[in-house]
Amino acid sequence: MPVCHLSATALACRRGDRVLFRGLDLTLQAGQACQVAGANGIGKSSLIRLLAGLAEPFAGTVERHGEAGLVDERPGLDPHLPLGRALAFWERFDGRSAEAVGRLGLGDLADVPVRFLSTGQKKRAALARLIAQGAPVWLLDEPLNGLDVDAVALVETIVAEHCAAGGLAVVASHQPIALPGAQRIELRDFAA
Numbered sequence: 001m002p003v004c005h006l007s008a009t010a011l012a013c014r015r016g017d018r019v020l021f022r023g024l025d026l027t028l029q030a031g032q033a034c035q036v037a038g039a040n041g042i043g044k045s046s047l048i049r050l051l052a053g054l055a056e057p058f059a060g061t062v063e064r065h066g067e068a069g070l071v072d073e074r075p076g077l078d079p080h081l082p083l084g085r086a087l088a089f090w091e092r093f094d095g096r097s098a099e100a101v102g103r104l105g106l107g108d109l110a111d112v113p114v115r116f117l118s119t120g121q122k123k124r125a126a127l128a129r130l131i132a133q134g135a136p137v138w139l140l141d142e143p144l145n146g147l148d149v150d151a152v153a154l155v156e157t158i159v160a161e162h163c164a165a166g167g168l169a170v171v172a173s174h175q176p177i178a179l180p181g182a183q184r185i186e187l188r189d190f191a192a
């Protein structure tokens, strides 16, 4: 696993004419995880986007060393392709195939177009691609949405394995997720 590090300093986020949060500090080294918690609309997705470099902070800085792997509400897979081919598209970038499809219960779905997959199956597929990507910095926005109880436990295990292998993870979720030893950020504590 490539060396990784993620930090945010005095971070503030504005969406539209509203400042959502300010004064947020975060430091994650290889092997560490953080859960970002908070009510709907408080700014969890916005924080993930700042950490991913997809949006500019209103104030403060983000420093990231290591490629980011982002999972959000869009699976990042061509909806018109069968799942197997949609995942294969990423192989040329990732340099490896999505070997976790079996573990994620997708083994029988290779011929099913992505648009026909259920919500939970799409989320599982996004996680299969995330693992294949091999990025050290995982930024997971509501990764449990649509997942059944077994899949929730699997995500908890996969995140723990990723961190044990030297990766790091930020998990934004309004649902409980077991991340032993993880930091926790309550976004309401930074409400502007």
Ligand SMILES: Nc1ncnc2c1ncn2[C@@H]1O[C@H](COP(=O)(O)OP(=O)(O)OP(=O)(O)O)[C@@H](O)[C@H]1O
Pocket (backbone or CB within 6 Å): 015, 016, 017, 020, 038, 039, 040, 041, 042, 043, 044, 045, 046, 047, 174
């Ligand atoms: N492009 C935008 N312009 C203006 N406001 C926005 C924009 N995008 C999001 N917002 C607002 O920013 C706030 C935070 O949104 P965000 O999606 O980060 O919240 P969240 O904590 O992830 O919510 P949820 O738990 O419902 O997913 C919301 O009030 C939302 O309406």
